[in-house]
Structures are given as structure tokens and as C-alpha cells.
Amino acid sequence: MKAIAFIDYENIWTGLFEQGYELTPEILMESIQLYAKQNDYVLSAIYLYANFDREEFWRAQTSFEKIHVYTRHVYGKNNFASTGLRRNAADVELILEAQEILLTRTATFDVFFLLTGDGDFLPLLRKVRAWGKDVKVIGVKGSMHHELQAFSDSGDFFGEFLPQERPQEYEPEKDLEQAISIIAQLQLSMTYIASTKARLALSDHLGVTISQVKELIRYALREGILLEQEYADSSLKIGKTKVYLLNLDHSIVQAVLGSAVEEIRKRYAKLRTH
Template sequence: MVLKTIAFVDYENIWTGLFEQGYELTPEILMESIQLYAKRNHYVLSAIYLYANFDREEFWRTQTSFEKTHVYTRHVYGKSNFASTGLRRNAADVELILEAQEILLTRTTTFDVFLLLTGDGDFLPLVRKIRAWGKEVKVIGVDGSIHHELQPFSDSEDFFSELLTQERPREYKAEKDLEQGILILAQLQSSMAYVASTKARTALSEHLGATTSQVKDLIRHALKEGILFEQEYADSGLKIGKTKIYLLNLDHSMVQAVLGSAIEEIRKRYEKLGVL
């Protein structure tokens, strides 16, 4: 018997659970895993809804990748967004629960099974509501990251087995590209009014010959070490009126050592921008 199925993905929860085990989940791997699971269980996927804060460095360009595979993405900004933006804790959880309940109440006959990709115990009331309406629920999470109250509904065995049994790729060492990365960003900041995050990532990728994943790792490392700051910047010329920019920490010893006297030109740029 073929069952109509709808999937809801708490992408940050799944991504983080795997990342903590040393694996970086890509849109391609996630979609392949969902499709294989559906085929194995004779499910027909009616729709996939995926929720994440796509402003996170880790998810750079992933929203487009998901949209190309007909996934309905929901960008939900949260606690890792711009420093000046108010926190929205559990924002993705709330959005997912509201949309899932709307579909449950208005399109009940269009599906037989809910696939819920998360390990977060906050979704237990949703699971109970779906079951109360006579629908089957399968919770898919990362082993070791599934809340104990969701365990009775878990069907996670072997879901990511192919990914987790693959040999891990050689680890990228962000430290080796730090000095060159500082120089690349300094050059951009000497020639542009400001360096938007997208422009910075593209330049780093091109000049370092680095992959998207490696650039993400490099920026994460630079942010963690205080070499780089991210900030929301107002620009009336943009449709949304603002963008995220990267700023070198001119007080950091490594930045000072790499840039030398050129650091004063960057400092003047920052003063003109009003970001110092």
C-alpha cells in the first residue's frame, strides 16, 4: 500500500546533531536520505517543508539548493542573526508547528503520514495532535540527539547510515588560510564602501580556491577567534534597506601583524562608515 506523506524538517536541529558527530550535512545528502527512506517505506512524498535561519554562515547558499529540489523553505531568523537584532528563541520550532497544524486542519485528506525530522522534545505536543487526528507520525532524528519523549515515535534507525559509514573527508584547516583571508578582506575594504557578507564569501572562495564549505569554516573560525566581526549595516540603496557586513578587528594582534601600516587606511574607512 502506497501512503501519501508530508515531511517537516527542523534543519538546524538535524544539521547540528550530525555536525557534533563530525559530519556536515548538505542539502544533497539530506534530500537523498529522505528520498531513499520514502522509497524503502513505500511512501509518496506530497511535499517537504524545511525551516532554518539561512543567515547562518553554515547555511550559505543552501536555501537555493533546497528550492531547486522543490523543497518549500522557510527562512526563520533566530538567535544567530545580526548582533543588533532581537533574539527569537525557538523561532523555527514555532513556525514549523503552526504550519504543520494548519495543514493538519485544512488538508487532512491529502496525506497519511507525517515525517518529522528533528530530535527536539518541544515537538511532542504536535506529535500528539497529529496522532489524535488519526494520522501516523514518524520522527527522524540523529542518534544520541533525540529527546526521550520522542523516542516512542522514532524511526531513525539507518536513516543517515550511508552518510555516517562513509569515510570522513580530510579535515580543512582554516588556520592556514587566515593570513591570506585577512589580506583579501582588507583589499576589498580598501576599494569598496563596505564589504557585504556575500561579496566577502565569494571573494574568499575565488582567491583561495576554496569550496563553499571551506569558506564557511574559515569565516566561522575568524568570528570565533575575534579576527572578524559581523554587523548589520543600513543602506537605503537596497530594497530591504540593510545588509550584513564583515569587519576586520583592527585591534587583533594577527590583523595588525598581517596588515602593518595599511591598517590605518582601513581604520579611516571604518570611521567614515561610522562602525568604529
């Protein structure tokens, strides 16, 4: 039987993260492919929806595209810089595309996979079933809305793929002061520091993984120690990039940098007038 999958990636990722695990594209796709194989389904297409601007999903879109997953970047959901914009936008995009395929390419699939735990998708599932398609919901154990349970037979779907022991928790506070110094040094030596370069530099100098760097940056953003904004650069194809700036008015930043704060402040003033 032919199957098509739609993935509410942020919902699945968050459900596992709250249980102490960080889902990777590789684990997700390995799980789906094995489930399909065990149930004699042939996956004709996989569509995945997320705000790939999130620090947690850095490089995830590229990883998915390389293994032939159709990704949909839906900006503005759970973004530290714009938390109030386009709430549930990914859900709307998924529902609209799923219904379009259902109505215009009905023969594309026999079975509809939906990876989520969000009960807002219940009307979509009823619509798909009304068109004579089988429906399977795959979610995170303990994080699935009770009304979706009737569509789920996957049990602990990710159980055999996740490590039995949770990884030791990373404490970003321990690396915070050194991270501030690293970012400051970069910003004193270059016109601006793109977010990608900042993450690589932090990973290299701190000796931590990219996943831990993401956690460190999320912590610094949440505490108001780090700020993010877009920087216009005509030399780039898209004309802009995301940059990280230290909050020079924050007491921790001032304590770490001392007199260097004023020099960095002058550089930030030039960025704003660029």
C-alpha cells in the same frame, strides 16, 4: 499513502556536524526521497525551517527552493551578531504551521514525517497521532531525545548517504592571516564588501571550498577577529546587505596589516556615516 514532512534543519544539521559530517541539501533530500519510496509513501509537501543567515547555510535556501521544498527563514536563532534573539523561533514556527495544516487540511496527508531530535516536539506528535495520522520521526543516530524513540523506526537514517570516512578536518587558523590580508585588500579597493563577495574572494584566493570558507569565517567571528553588520544601500532592492569588517583593535589584525590599519579605519568611519 500520502506523507508530509517537516524539517527542523538546524537540529539535523548540528547533530551530524557534531559527528564530523556536514549535511548538504542534496544528501538530505536524497535521504528523504529514498525513505519515502522504500516505504511506499508519496510526499505531498516538504516544509523546512532554519535561520538561513547562518554562515553554514549560505545558499542552502536557494538549493532547497529549486527542488520544491517550502523553506521558512526564521531569523535570529544562533546568529553570531544577535545570539540572544528569538530563541527556539524555528521550533515555534514549525509547530504552528504543522497544526494549521492538520486542522485545516486534514486530508492532505496520512503520514506525518518530522525530521528532528528535539524532544520539545513531543506534544505536537501526540496531537497529530490523536487526529488519526501515522507519525514517523527521523533524527540523527545518537542525537535523538529518548521520548521520540517510540515514533522512530528509521534506524541510522543518514548512514548510507554519508561518507564512511570522515573528511580531513580543516584548520582555519592556517589560513587566517592570509584571509585578513585578502579582506583588507578588498576593503581598500571598494566602498564596502558584501558577505557574498567576501566568501567568493576567500574561496578563490585561498584555494579552499565554500564549506571551508564558512568554517574560516565562523572561526574569525568567534575569535572576534571579524565582525558582521548590516549596511544600508539604496541601490539594492531590499535596501541593505550584510558586510564583514575586520576588528581593527584585535592584535592579530594589527600584526598582519601594520600601518594599513589606520587607512582601513578611515574607510570604516565613512561606512558609519553613509
